[in-house]
Amino acid sequence: MELNYLAFVLPAFFFFCGLEYYLSLKKDNKVYHFSETISNLNVGIFERTCDLFVTALLHFYFVWLYNNYAVFNIKATVLTWILLFLATDLLWYWYHRLGHRVNLLWSAHVVHHQSDDFNYTVSARITIFQAFFRAIFWSFIPILGFPPQMITIILLLHGAYPFFTHTQLVGKLGLLEKVLVTPSHHRVHHSSNEKYLDKNFGDMLIIWDKIFGTFIEEDEKEETKYGITDPLNSYSFLWQHFHFLLEIGVSFKRAKGFKARWRTLFGAPEEIDPGIRKELEQKLLVAPSQKTLSPQLRQFTVVNTLFTLGFVFFFLLFGYYQTPYQLIVGGIFVLVSVIYTGAILEQRRWIFHIEFARVTLFSGYLTLIYPHFYLVSLVACTITLIVFFYNSANRSYKRLLSIDR
Ligand SMILES: [Zn+2]
Ligand SMILES: [Zn+2]
Secondary structure, eight states, X not given: OOOOGGGGHHXXXXXXXXXXXXXXXXXXXXXXXXXXXXXXXXXXXXXXXXXXXXXXXXXXXXXXXXXXXXXXXXXXXXHHHHHHHHHHHHHHHHHHHHHHHSHHHHHHHHHHHOOXXXXXXXXXXXOTHHHHHHHHHHTHHHHHTOOHHHHHHHHHHHHHGGGGGOOSSOOOOTTHHHHBOOHHHHHHHHBOOGGGTTOOOOSSBSHHHHHHTOOOOOOTTSOOOBSOSSXXXXXXXXXHHHHHHHHHHHHHHHOOSHHHHHHHHHSOGGGSOHHHHHHHHHHHOOOOSOSSOOHHHHHHHHHHHHHHHHHHHHHHHTGGGOOHHHHHHXXXXXHHHHHHHHHHXXXXXXXXXXXXXXXXXXXXXXXXXXXXXXXXXXXXXXXXXXXXTHHHHHHHHHHHTTOOO
């Protein structure tokens, strides 16, 4: 049986998050906040799900580049492994630095920086769009002639390492601070304190920041503020992903002449008028009804998130055995689920509509896995009944969750 063992990243991830949470409680250092944590997980859940499709796609892309455009024929030796590691890390440095300085790239990377928290769950806050931008930078590696098998292994290492740099519980690490990107270096990177902006872009080696002049040491006496300079104050999954792209769109429409339009796409984020965000927020975002979540709603959110995580674990584990229809319906179910969780955190009044979509997709997925007559009939009857009593079901559902308004 060919299982997708990358699924086991999920339990490993939660083991370390649990450990960090436990130690933070012991130290009386509150580094986890409920809605922020759920929101970070939400972004990561969808990224991991898409990764099932994207990893294979990128592998074929690297193989195609290697077969058709490789300049050298590089063999795996100790020296070439070291060279590959250095090349990958250097490319990452520039990918990451440009990700902060070029609007189109920032529109994807901004999601990683939106959390006001800084803990292991922030490492999961990555959009799938970043994978495509990264692939452009990493295209140089197969073109240089490094075999795709070597690239896959080094990219796995590159994917795992940054997890460990997203924590406030590990202090400075002595000599390692000189060479490696440490939690201290990465705390600086996630800070919006004026002097820390656009610093410490490295992924595994901090030497690139030192060479290219973007390194700054963490000042332990200064209180660090995490997140973006203008906080988002929204847990909406879609808004988190698309707000900056929309800001670019509005700015592009208003720009006059080729140069101004070019700057909108490829200039730096501070060149976008911050007033555009406010305009868009007023137009597209309705303020949440209540600021705090009731204990019941918190429990409900936890149960839902655990359910989605459980689904994603098995969806990934048996990924190679699923038909394209199952993959599509399952993938959309996960997308709708994370939008749903964001809507619960914001206590949106349209929550029932999305819950209905979620139930329909999940039932549809089950019938694709097990297309037995009785199951299909049961699903069809249930959906028909909900449709028939839609309005009263909507009212009861919202009353149950105490978000009726
Ligand atoms: Zn960054
Ligand atoms: Zn980070």
